[in-house]
Amino acid sequence: MATSRDRLGTLEAEGSSGRQGYSGVEVVLSSDPATPAPLCPHELGPTLLFVKVNQGKEETRRFYACSACRDRKDCNFFQWEDEKLSGARLAAREAHNRSCQPPLSRSQCVERYLKFIELPLSQRKFCQSCQQLLLPDDEEKHHEHQVVGDVSITQLKRPSKLLYPLENKKTNAQYLFADRSCLFLVDLLSNLGFRRVLCVGTPRLHELIRLKESGGTKSNIRSLLLDIDFRYSQFYMEDSFCHYNMFNHHFFDGKAALEVCKTFLQEDKGEGVIMVTDPPFGGLVEPLAVTFKKLIAMWKEGHSQDNSQKELPIFWIFPYFFESRICQFFPSFCMLDYQVVDYDNHALYKHGKTGRKQSPVRIFTNIPPNKIILPIEEGYRFCPLCQRYVSLENQHCEHCNSCTSKDGRKWNHCFLCKKCVKPSWIHCSICNHCAxxxxxxxxxxDGCFICGELDHKRSACPNISTSKKVNKAVRKQKQRKSNKMKMETTKGQSMNHTSATRKKKRRERTHQYLCS
Ligand SMILES: C[S@@+](CC[C@H](N)C(=O)[O-])C[C@H]1O[C@@H](n2cnc3c(N)ncnc32)[C@H](O)[C@@H]1O
Ligand SMILES: [Zn+2]
Ligand SMILES: [Zn+2]
Ligand SMILES: [Zn+2]
Ligand SMILES: [Zn+2]
Ligand SMILES: [Zn+2]
Ligand SMILES: [Zn+2]
Structure with missing residues (x-):
């Protein structure tokens, strides 16, 4: 296993060492604790400090931007690191931040939920336009909205099916597991003997665990959901949902919510708990890793000394080309071959027409892979040499001494590159590597246009959204200084055309990525 990870590490390192021409945006994690980052409306938690990288060189002026929203439409916060704001601007920002807060407090939501479940079925209504459960007093306000009635207890237990997924927003990228993938995960967690699951950005897994538990099946697992989607507050009590930003480890409801999470992690001296996370794929790996380390530290606090070597078990669901980045932060992690497919609402990650699984999404974990049985009927086999389950076509390469495929197809060994490569690649003597x-x-x-890495295209780049967002932000700053009206008209027209071309190109690239 270590061998295969090292190999991909080498591949990515090659990509990184060729990053002299890299341009984009990077997050700066070691910001000075004496200067706290400003707050933006969507989180009331600190923003992140970014630096623009041009042709491999960091620009000197750094800036703060929202950690959670990777689309300027969702949050246009921008502030230079050294920018001094006037009192008036600070006050205006504070007022704006307050106006962006959810209309109800966490305890008000719980109060409403308790009232709601007491109502007779005929009075239980849900406003689809406002994405809100209605109490009889609210109905007047929503009478012109799209309201569904007879909300059953079963529906209340599956809020992810009642709420529409926030997939249109890059910020949430709410791609929900289909029941098949989700059931596989629940069974796996139960077979591995876990009794508590900290669900970080996995609302559907959370509800399925709770459903199985209340259904009186053998699964006896409890779950706590941490998610930025405030709509879930309506369906859960304080001990099963915390409004949370996983990019800066911010609990929106302060210390009380943090304590809920801490208690959950530390119960039973930290035994029997696992964290499962499925962050938005556009999310930056670094801030996520920092957050997860904070959650690990929280879990560790409740430990006795003799357990200090133990790790909090984690499943991090993410595309396979992030393997080296994730393992850089968590060296004990390995990537399972299991393809997390059948996202209900994500066309790309469903079973293809040919029946070939096309998802690049994998599980990264610190649980020894030989403990994780992948379903033979779905095309996995056990490799006795690697001591782990792999995709059926993933062949053991005697030269690499591992099952090397990352995408489930048979990869071929290149003796010149001294590693296995995708079947569609050939060795190029000019470039001196396979492509x-x-x-x-x-x-x-010939890799990614944004970051220069070889194993993905621009469309799948982890930096794509941030770089777009920040570039837009920087552009806007400059734009303000120039003739505003004139610029806006021309930009508006050209943007429409460019974005259409860009969309078309992205589609082509994604197609190329899946078929290459
Ligand atoms: C890719 S979806 C994963 C959903 C999962 N597949 C499921 O079905 O349970 C990402 C999830 O993370 C949440 N999310 C997005 N940004 C977040 C943030 N900054 N902090 C916490 N949660 C976030 C979204 O609301 C969404 O539920
Ligand atoms: Zn409404
Ligand atoms: Zn093998
Ligand atoms: Zn090989
Ligand atoms: Zn070449
Ligand atoms: Zn080669
Ligand atoms: Zn990239």
Missing amino acids: LPDHSCKGPK
Whole structure:
């Protein structure tokens, strides 16, 4: 296993070492604790400090931007690190922040929920327009909205099916597991003997665990959901949902919510608990890793000394090309071959027409892979040499001494590159490495346009959204200084055209990525 991870690490390191031409945006994690980051409306938690990188060089002026929203439409917060704001601007920002807060407090939501479940079925209504459970007194306000009635207890137990997924927003990227993937996870967690699951950004897993528990099946697992989607507050008591930002470890409801999480992690001296997370794929790995380390530290606090070597078991669900990034922060993690497919609402990650699983999404974990049985009927087999379950077509390479495929297809060994590569790649003597046959040898690298890594395209780049957002932010700053009206008209027109072309190109690239 270590061998295969090292190999991909080498591959990515090669990509990184060729990053002289890299341009984009990077997050700066070691910001000075004496200067706390400003707050933006969507989190009332600190923003993150970013630096723009141009042709491999960091620009000197750094800036704060929202940690959670990777789309300027969702949060246009921007502030230079050294920018001094006037009292008036600070006050205006505070007022704006307050106006962006959810209309109800956490305890008000709980109060409403308790009233709601007492209502007879005929009075239990849900406003789809406002995404809100209605009490009889509210109905007047919503009478012109799309309201559904007879909300059953079963529906209340599956809020992710009642609420529409916030997939249109890059910020939430709420791609929900189909029941098949979710049931696989629940069974796996139960077979591994876990009794508590900290669900970080996995609302559907959370509800399925609770459903199984209340259904009186053998699963006796409890779950706590941490998610930025405030709508879930309506359906859960304080001890089963915390409004949370996983990019800066911020609990919106302060110390009380933090204590809920702490108690959950530390119960039974921290035994029997696992964290399962499925962050938005556009999310930056670094801030996520920092957050997860904070949750690990919280879990560790409740430990006796002799347990200090133990790790909090984690499932981190993320695309396979992040393997080296994730293992950089969590060296004990390995990537399972299991393809988390059938996201209900994500066309790309469903079973293809050919029946071939096409999802790049995997589980990264610190649980020894030989403990994790993957379903043979879904195309997995056990490799006795690697001591882990792998995809059926993932062949054991005697030269690499591991099952090397990352995407489930048979990879071929290249003796010149000294590693296994995708079946569609050939060795290019000009570039001196393997690549797609139609690659351009002239380009700096035939990999990602944004970060220069070789194993993904721009459309799948972890930096894509941030770089777009920040570039837009920087552009806007400059734009303000110039003739505003004139600029806006021309930009509006050209943007429409460019974004259409960009969309088309992205579609083509995604297609190319899945088929390459
Ligand atoms: C890719 S979806 C994962 C959903 C999961 N597949 C399921 O079905 O349970 C990402 C989830 O993370 C949540 N999320 C997005 N940004 C977040 C943030 N900054 N902090 C916490 N949760 C966030 C979304 O609301 C969504 O529920
Ligand atoms: Zn309404
Ligand atoms: Zn093997
Ligand atoms: Zn090989
Ligand atoms: Zn080669
Ligand atoms: Zn070449
Ligand atoms: Zn990239």
